[in-house]
Amino acid sequence: xxxxxxxxxxxxxxxxxxxxxxxxxxxxxxxxxxxxxxxxxxxxxxxxxxxxxxxxxxxxxxxxxxxxxxxxxxxxxxxxxxxxxxxxxxxxxxxxxxxxxxxxxxxxxxxxxxxxxxxxxxxxxxxxxxxxxxxxxxxxxxxxxxxxxxxxxxxxxxxxxxxxxxxxxxxxxxxxxxxxxxxxxxxxxxxxxxxxxxxxxxxxxxxxxxxxxxxxxxxxxxxxxxxxxxxxxxxxxxxxxxxxxxxxxxxxxxxxxxxxxxxxxxxxxxxxxxxxxxxxxxxxxxxxxxxxxxxxxxxxxxxxxxxxxxxxxxxxxxxxxxxxxxxxxxxxxxxxxxxxxxxxxxxxxxxxxxxxxxxxxxxxxxxxxxxxxxxxxxxxxxxxxxxxxxxxxxxxxxxxxxxxxxxxxxxxxxxxxxxxxxxxxxxxxxxxxxxxxxxxxxxxxxxxxxxxxxxxxxxxxxxxxxxxxxxxxxxxxxxxxxxxxxxxxxxxxxxxxxxxxxxxxxxxxxxxxxxxxxxxxxxxxxxxxxxxxxxxxxxxxxxxxxxxxxxxxxxxxxxxxxxxxxxxxxxxxxxxxxxxxxxxxxxxxxxxxxxxxxxxxxxxxxxxxxxxxxxxxxxxxxxxxxxxxxxxxxxxxxxxxxxxxxxxxxxxxxxxxxxxxxxxxxxxxxxxxxxxxxxxxxxxxxxxxxxxxxxxxxxxxxxxxxxxxxxxxxxxxxxxxxxxxxxxxxxxxxxxxxxxxxxxxxxxxxxxxxxxxxxxxxxxxxxxx
Amino acid sequence: xxxxxxxxxxxxxxxxxxxxxxxxxxxxxxxxxxxxxxxxxxxxxxxxxxxxxxxxxxxxxxxxxxxxxxxxxxxxxxxxxxxxxxxxxxxxxxxxxxxxxxxxxxxxxxxxxxxxxxxxxxxxxxxxxxxxxxxxxxxxxxxxxxxxxxxxxxxxxxxxxxxxxxxxxxxxxxxxxxxxxxxxxxxxxxxxxxxxxxxxxxxxxxxxxxx
Numbered sequence: 001x002x003x004x005x006x007x008x009x010x011x012x013x014x015x016x017x018x019x020x021x022x023x024x025x026x027x028x029x030x031x032x033x034x035x036x037x038x039x040x041x042x043x044x045x046x047x048x049x050x051x052x053x054x055x056x057x058x059x060x061x062x063x064x065x066x067x068x069x070x071x072x073x074x075x076x077x078x079x080x081x082x083x084x085x086x087x088x089x090x091x092x093x094x095x096x097x098x099x100x101x102x103x104x105x106x107x108x109x110x111x112x113x114x115x116x117x118x119x120x121x122x123x124x125x126x127x128x129x130x131x132x133x134x135x136x137x138x139x140x141x142x143x144x145x146x147x148x149x150x151x152x153x154x155x156x157x158x159x160x161x162x163x164x165x166x167x168x169x170x171x172x173x174x175x176x177x178x179x180x181x182x183x184x185x186x187x188x189x190x191x192x193x194x195x196x197x198x199x200x201x202x203x204x205x206x207x208x209x210x211x212x213x214x215x216x217x218x219x220x221x222x223x224x225x226x227x228x229x230x231x232x233x234x235x236x237x238x239x240x241x242x243x244x245x246x247x248x249x250x251x252x253x254x255x256x257x258x259x260x261x262x263x264x265x266x267x268x269x270x271x272x273x274x275x276x277x278x279x280x281x282x283x284x285x286x287x288x289x290x291x292x293x294x295x296x297x298x299x300x301x302x303x304x305x306x307x308x309x310x311x312x313x314x315x316x317x318x319x320x321x322x323x324x325x326x327x328x329x330x331x332x333x334x335x336x337x338x339x340x341x342x343x344x345x346x347x348x349x350x351x352x353x354x355x356x357x358x359x360x361x362x363x364x365x366x367x368x369x370x371x372x373x374x375x376x377x378x379x380x381x382x383x384x385x386x387x388x389x390x391x392x393x394x395x396x397x398x399x400x401x402x403x404x405x406x407x408x409x410x411x412x413x414x415x416x417x418x419x420x421x422x423x424x425x426x427x428x429x430x431x432x433x434x435x436x437x438x439x440x441x442x443x444x445x446x447x448x449x450x451x452x453x454x455x456x457x458x459x460x461x462x463x464x465x466x467x468x469x470x471x472x473x474x475x476x477x478x479x480x481x482x483x484x485x486x487x488x489x490x491x492x493x494x495x496x497x498x499x500x501x502x503x504x505x506x507x508x509x510x511x512x513x514x515x516x517x518x519x520x521x522x523x524x525x526x527x528x529x530x531x532x533x534x535x536x537x538x539x540x541x542x543x544x545x546x547x548x549x550x551x552x553x554x555x556x557x558x559x560x561x562x563x564x565x566x567x568x569x570x571x572x573x574x575x576x577x578x579x580x581x582x583x584x585x586x587x588x589x590x591x592x593x594x595x596x597x598x599x600x601x602x603x604x605x606x607x608x609x610x611x612x613x614x615x616x617x618x619x620x621x622x623x624x625x626x627x628x629x630x631x632x633x634x635x636x637x638x639x640x641x642x643x644x645x646x647x648x649x650x651x652x653x654x655x656x657x658x659x660x661x662x663x664x665x666x667x668x669x670x671x672x673x674x675x676x677x678x679x680x681x682x683x684x685x686x687x688x689x690x691x692x693x694x695x696x697x698x699x700x701x702x703x704x705x706x707x708x709x710x711x712x713x714x715x716x717x718x719x720x721x722x723x724x725x726x727x728x729x730x731x732x733x734x735x736x737x738x739x740x741x742x743x744x745x746x747x748x749x750x751x752x753x754x755x756x757x758x759x760x761x762x763x764x765x766x767x768x769x
Numbered sequence: 770x771x772x773x774x775x776x777x778x779x780x781x782x783x784x785x786x787x788x789x790x791x792x793x794x795x796x797x798x799x800x801x802x803x804x805x806x807x808x809x810x811x812x813x814x815x816x817x818x819x820x821x822x823x824x825x826x827x828x829x830x831x832x833x834x835x836x837x838x839x840x841x842x843x844x845x846x847x848x849x850x851x852x853x854x855x856x857x858x859x860x861x862x863x864x865x866x867x868x869x870x871x872x873x874x875x876x877x878x879x880x881x882x883x884x885x886x887x888x889x890x891x892x893x894x895x896x897x898x899x900x901x902x903x904x905x906x907x908x909x910x911x912x913x914x915x916x917x918x919x920x921x922x923x924x925x926x927x928x929x930x931x932x933x934x935x936x937x938x939x940x941x942x943x944x945x946x947x948x949x950x951x952x953x954x955x956x957x958x959x960x961x962x963x964x965x966x967x968x969x970x971x972x973x974x975x976x977x978x979x980x
Contacts (some may be wrong), residue, residue: 493930538874539782546788549878553795570790575784618826 038297039073040064041128042105046111047080051248055282056112056137056289063290068297075106081115082186082237094127099729101128108287108296111135114142115186122149132302138279138290142189143307152305154288156280157313158265159232160190161197163277166315167263168201169232170275176206178221180254180380181243183212184237190234195338198232204319211530215239215250221256233274249270252734261325267316270339272734275325276317327761356482404497405432406501407455408491412584421477423469435568438467454483455490464500494700536582536614548573581626598644599634599747602671602679609646610669620654621662627670636747637724645717646726649683649719649740652714656687656738674743675768682741689732717742774889775819777846779803781827785874789851789881790820806835815842818896819868820888825852825859833859836866843867845895847888851876902972906956909969916953919946923959924966959963 019038032078044053044062056644057076064074079093108129111117117135120127121144168174179198181191191211198207210218218239222231238252248268255262255273262274265283296302316335319341322329329338401418405411414431419426422438432451436444443465450461457698463481478498483490551568592688610617610624617624635642650667657665666685720726726744733739776798780786783804790800799819803809806827816901823882832850836843847869852859860871870890872880911918915936922932929947933940956962 534853536853539785542875543782543784543788545875545877546785546792550788550792550795553792553878557795571784571788575788578784618831621831720855 005018017548035266038069039075039100039104039105039596040069040110040297041075041077041131042110042112043074043116044078045081045111045115045119046078047083047115048078050246052266053078055268057556059283059288060110060293061286061291063287064293067290067294069293075101079116079119081119082184085115085185094123096117102353104132108132108134108293110293111138112289113137114139117147117153119145121179132294132296133290134302135307136285136290136292137282139305141193146231150303150306152292152302153307154285154312155309156285157278157309158280159278159313160194160232160265161374162315163263163265163279164198164201164232165274166278166317167232169263170322171228171230173228173260174205176208176226176230177201177230178225178229178260179209179211180218180222180233180236181209181211181249182238182247183240183242183322184238184244187212187235187237194232194234195532207488212240212308213642214241215243215245219253219257222260224255225260231260231262233262233264236267249735255321256734261321261327261328270316270318273321274318275321275327276315276336278313278315280313281316284310286313288347299585319634321584336557346394373467386485392692399499401499403435403495403497405451405493405495406491407493416695421475421497421499422467423471440466440468451481451493451582454493458483458490475499485617535580536612539693540579540582542577544572544579547575598639599636600639601632602642602681602744603628603632605639605643606646606669606671609643609650610641613647613650616651617654617667620658620665622654622657622665622667625666625668627668629670629672631744632671632673632679633677633746635724637744638720641720642724645720645742646681646683648717652740653683653685653687653738656685656689658687660687664706673746677746678743679744679746680741682735682739684737684739685734686733689736689738690730714740773799775799775801775817776885776889776890777801777803777809777813777819777821779806779809779821779827780824780851782824783806785824789876792878793885796878798850798885806829808839810835815846818889818892819846819848821846821848822885823848823850825850825863833862833866836863836868845892845929847895849881849884849888855875857926864980902968905965905968905979906972911953912950916946916950919943920950920954920962920966923950924948924963926963 002109004377042057044056046053065071077097079090081090106128107130109120109128109193111120111133114137124133133151135385136149137156138153139157141156141674164177166448166451167177177198179191179194181187181194188211191209192262192633195209201509210221213221215236225231233251236245237247238244247266249272251262251266251269251274253265262279264274265279266277267279268341270276291310292305295305315336317332317336317338319329319338321327332338399417401415401421403412403414406413408430412432412435412437414422414424415429416426418424424430424435424438432448436447439447447463447465450463454460454461460480460482462478464478466474466476466478476499478500479495481493481495482491484494485491525622541561547568551560551565554564554568605630610626646669650669653667654665657667664686666686668682670682670684672680672682674680714728718728721742721744724744726742727741728740730738730740773855776793778786778789778793780789780802781804786802786804790802795802803813823832823835823841832852836848837846839846846865847867848863849870849872850860850863850868851872851874853874863871869891870884872884909917909920919932920934920935927935929943930939933943936943950956951962954962954965956965
C-alpha cells in the first residue's frame, strides 16, 4: 500500500500531463492554422468592369501568390461609389459587410482608391475593428483627414501638372488648353484639382474647362477646336445628361473625334488614342499593394509603415500618337515609357541583316578572287577571240545581248545572242542605220535620238520596246546604252539588251486577270444589290403607272381637267427620267473600263454611292451618318472604280453588323482633307470588328471570314486604291467595330503625280494573281 | 362603302405618294397622305374607319415593325403592304401578322382598287365587331362580383340548385341574381347568354395574348 500511493499519484499526474500536453498541442495547432489562414478583404472604390480595377487586381494577385496568403481567404468587394454615392447606400453596404463577414472577419483590409479608404476609415470602430488597414491608389491630398498618420499605404500620383508639362514640352506652341471632366462627384474632384493646379499655366494661353457637358456635345466640341489646341482629359464617369460611362471608353471617343492631341493621367487610357501623360501604371499599383499586404501577413507592425510612394508612376507616351501628330520623340523626358513603338528594321531583322552582310562580304571576296584569276589567265592566253567567246557564253547565259557602236567608223558590233534576240542578220557587218532597222518603225526616230543624245551628253539612256523578228514572232526587250570614250569624250556606245518578254507577258496576263476579277466582283456585288436596285427602279415605275392610270380614270369620267392632266404628264416625265438615271448608273458600274482620269469630288462620289445602296441599307436596317468635310480638294482617277471601293466598304460594314441589334447598327461614312494634299474616306461600323489574328490578312485575295465570301472584295479595293496612288487601312475602333479608311493624293494642278502603268506592274509583286 | 372611310397612304417617296393618292382620289376614295412613318404615327387617328397603304421599306421603320407597333388597330384599319420586292418570306410574315394584302410595285390600279375596297369592307366588319365587344364588355363590367360568379356557372351549364350548392347560398337567391344577369346583359335566352360568355372568354384570351 505504501508505495502504491505514489504510484497512483504517478498515474494521475501522467494522465494530467498527457491531458495538458494534448491540450497544448491542440492550441498550438490552432495557432499555426490561424496564421496560415489569415484572411484579406480587398475593397475597391469602383466597379469590377473598370479597366483600372482589372489591372490593379492582376498586379495584386500576382504579388499575393508569392506571399503567405491563402487564395481561399482573399475576398473582393466593389463599392461602385461613383455611381452609387448616397450615404444610405453606403450605410446599407457597411451593414451588409458586417453580416457577411461576422463569422470570418478579415485580418487585413486593403482599400483601393479614395472612396474605399474613406468608407473604411469613417467606420473603423464598427466595421472590422480588429483588421489592419492598408490602402493604394490614393493621392496624398485625398487622404482622409482623420486617418491615423501611420496607416500603411501606397500613395499614387496621377499628376495633371506633369502631364500638362509633358504636353507643353511636346507642343510649346500651344495657345488653348481644353480640360475635359465629367459631372460625377469624382469627376468634379478632378475639375477642382485642375482649376487649382493649372492656374500658373494660363499665362499667354487660354484654359477652357469643358466640364459636365453631355457627351455628344463634348464630342462635337472637340471635333472643331481652334489651331494650337490641346486637350487634357482627366475623367468622365458621368456626363451632363446623367449618362454613365467608363472613363476609358470616353478617352477613346474623344481621341477619335478630336482634331487636337489628347493628354491624360491614367495609363488605362493609353492605347485609346491619347498621346500620354504622367501616370501611375495600375498594374504596378496592384503589385506594390501586394508587396505591402505580404509584409503585413508576415507580421510587420502596421504602425511602422507610413504611407509611401512606390515606383509606380512615370511618363508614359503612345508612340503612334507622336507619329500621328508629328510630335518629336527627342524632347520626351528621360525615362519616359514609350508604348506601341514599332521595332526598327534592325531590331526586327538583326540576324537576317547580319547574315546578308556576311554573304555580301563572302561574295565580294569570291569576286575579287575570280577577278584576279581571270586577269592572270587573260595574260596567259594570247587569243583575245577566245575570251570574247567566253564572255558571249556568259552574257547569253544571263540572257543578255551586248552591242557596241563606234561613232567614228559607224560600225556596230553585236554578240551572237544579241543578234538572235533582236532579229539582226548573223555574220553581217552592221551600221547604225542597219542596227536601227530592227526596231518597229515608230520606235526608230526615238532610238536614233537617244543614241545621239547619249553620245553628246555622256549620260546613259534606257528604253523598253517590242521587236518583231524575221520569223514574225515578237519579243519585248529592255535596252540600255552607255557612252564610253577617252578623257570623258565619248566615241562609242556600249549597249546591253535584255529579253523581258516573259515578264511583260506575265504583267499583261496579271493585268488582264485583274480586270476580269474586278469585273467579276463588281458583278457579284451588283448581284447582291440587284434586289435593292430593282426597288430603286420600281419606285419611279410605280409612280408612272399610278399617274397614268389616274389620267385614264380622269378621261373616262368625262371632260377632263386639262390643268390636272398637264400636271400628271409632267410627273410622269420626271419619274421616267429618274428611272433612266438609275439604269445609266447601273450601266457605268457594269462597264469593263480602263482606269479613267477624271477629276472627282469625293464628297459627290460618297453621296452618289450612298444613294445607290439606299434601299439595301434600309433592308439591312442600317442607319447612316454622313460626315463630309466641307472643303475638300478633288482627286484624280476613275469614278466607277473608286465608287466600287466605297460601295464595297459600305457593304462590308453592313455585313459586319448583321448580328447586332437593329438599334445599334450605325455606319459612319466620313471624308476629310488631311495635310499634304491627302484626301481620306473612312467607313466606320460598330460590328464585330476584325479578329486580331486576321488583321494582317484582310487584304489578301481569296481570304474571307464570311462563310460565302469569295475573299476578293477587299483585295480588289486595295488594288484600286494603290493604283490611284493611295493606301487602304483597316483597324478596329477602341469602342468596338472596325474602320476601313483609304487615302488618296489630291489632284495637283498641272503636275502628273499619278501613273497608272507603274502601279499596274507593281501588281505582280504585291498580289499573287 | 362607308363615305366616312379614309385611305391612309404612307410612302417616303414623294412622287409615289403623290401618284397613289391621286389615283385613289380619282376613284372617289377619301385619302390622307403621309410622307414618313414617323409622321403617320404622330398624326394618324386610329378611330377613323379606313385602311392603310404602307410602303414596306422606309427609313427608320420596316413594315413588319410598324405593323407590330400598330397592334390591334391594324384589325380595324387593315394594312395593304406595297413592296418593291416580291420576297415570299416577308410577305408570308406580313400576312400572318394580319395584313390585308401584300402587293408588289409597280401596283396596277386593277389590283390596288379592289384590294382597297376589300380592306375597307374588312375595316367596317372589324369595327362592328369591335363596337359589339366593347358593348358586351361594358355590360359585363356592370355586374356585381356575385352576379359574375353566377354568370360563369350558368354559362358552364350548372343548374340553379347546383349553383346554390357551389356558392353556398339559397336557390332563391340564385334565381334573383340570375334574373339580374339576364337583364343587365340584355340576354333573352340562356343560349344567348352562353354565347356571350364564349365571346367574353375569347376577348379575354386575346387581351392576354396581346399583353
